[in-house]
Amino acid sequence: MSIEESILGIEKNLNNNVKLIAVSKTRNIDEMEHAYEVGVRDFGENKVQELINKTEKFHKDVRWHFIGHLQRNKVKYIVGKVDLIQSLDSVRLLNEIEKRYGKENLIANMLIEINIGREENKSGIYEEELQDLLQACEKCKNVKIKGLMCIIPKGTNEQCKHYFKKAKLIFDKLKEKSYQNISMDILSMGMSGDYKIAVEEGSNMVRVGQGIFGPRKYK
Template sequence: MSIAENLEKVRASIPDGVKLVAVSKTKPVEDIKEAYDLGIRDFGENKVQEFLTKYDNFGSDVRWHIIGHLQANKVKYIVGKVFLIHSLDSVKLLKELEKRYSKENLFADALIEINIGREESKSGILLENLDELLGECQRCSNVRVKGLMTVIPIGDEESNKKYFSQMKSLFEKLKGMKLKNVEMKYLSMGMTGDYKTAILEGANIVRIGQGIFGKRNYN
């Protein structure tokens, strides 16, 4: 199926109030331009280096999302270029964001990435370390937490539902705490294979790559 056909199908399955981020990692600029011409303005990239090769091909109306693990030493390259960082997962990264963004007098909007499935192969903060990170977030003036993100373990619908539901509970709990500098606006969860379940469990951002652009070529 073409990008246009895929997009039509995906859009028809996403209710109002849920933001679609088209995951363009590993995809050429031509594919992104095709999705752009079909009205997509939110694109997700994993690697800073790859993001930078694409950034200059588009105008200021495109909202770029960094959805992959962000190394502290790469922060300096993205200041002022990114709409939302989905992968804030450590105090070290937080401090680097605060330092770089305050230097430019800009704000970094970020989601705290939770490793809800406790997988060693995945980034994201473990729940027992969350309080420390939240405490540091409240001391920042140029990093604003806008919600939570997760990548759940591969599983069946029942296990997907369990993890998404746990994330939604955490999201609501933090919302009720009214922490300084921490707003629960976005819950980013769900990808091509499980986004419909994620939406049912409360996601208001879904990240879809293969479902729009087709299979990835990692060669």
Template sequence: MIRENLEAVKKSMADSGRKAGRDPGEVTLIAVSKTKPVSSLGEAYDTGIRDFGENKVQELLDKMQELPSDIRWHMIGHLQRNKVKYIVGKVALIHSVDSLRLAEEISREAMKQKTETDILIEVNVAGESSKYGVSVEEAPVLVSRIAALPAVHIRGLMTIAPFTEDAEENRPYFRRLKQLSVDIRQKNIDNVSMDILSMGMTGDYSVAIEEGATCVRVGTGIFGERRGIEL
């Protein structure tokens, strides 16, 4: 089932890319594997998937120990400062940096470990009170401040769009994040590149790709719904 799901997702991604006049190879599929067993991740790995996203630090670390070392792990969930030390040097990209204090902690830990850490700035484009992320208006200032920190490199932006039945409703949010990345790039800030746009999930990744996503985070579309306890 996972192999078939992945084939369908990849085809849909390619179709969306072509519709927008983009090379399908420009978009990275991140398999969001939170709550899923290692066996399911192994199935996805066997199809060629190498980018996996986790929401919780401990779950990421546990799975990392059991799976091949060539996997690129992405921290996509809210990251607490006291958990930074566990993942710096181990993940390919931290998607969810939304404050200067968090970035400072990542910088300190990266220097301590003599490593470099790539991050994305999480932007709450829709302004939802239930979501983390800096506002669109505050993002450029935060970017400029974090850019001055050593051992941390801003690679782009991330957003989590509202849950909706109609993916078209999220198009304006994806479009706004893309425009924000263009505006920030034009500032030519040292240590900032806007080459990554992490946006789009199972329900709306096609629209996100049409609006410029370079990373989409797909969980349910690959692994299926999370099963509850059956009574």
């Protein structure tokens, strides 16, 4: 199946209110061009250097999403280049982003990444750490929190549903509250293997890589 056919097939499974992010990590510009030609304008990267290289070479109307673990010493490189940082996972990272974006008088739009499956090998905060991070976000001038992101553990459809439901519950509870600098507009969950279940459970942003481009090619 071609990249174009894959995208059109995925879009048939998405409601109008669900945004598709084409995860383009390890993919070349030619492959990304196929996605662009079908109308995809949101691309996700998880390595800072790769993101910067692509922003210089690819279409200027593209919205870039940083979806990987962001190291504090790399924040300075992505200021002004990313539309949405989807992986805020600590107060220390928040403070670095606030400082770097403040210097340029820019706003960083971000999602808080929740480690919903409490997996030690994954980034993201645990649910009980959320309030401290939200309170720190409220004090910021150059950060706007737009919602939540999660990567769930691999498992059966029922297990996937369980974690997606759990994330949606947290999202809905936060949506009812009133915070400074924080709105619950985006719930980014669901990837190539489970995006259909994620959408059923309330996701409005899915991050699909292999489902669009085929098996990943690592150098």
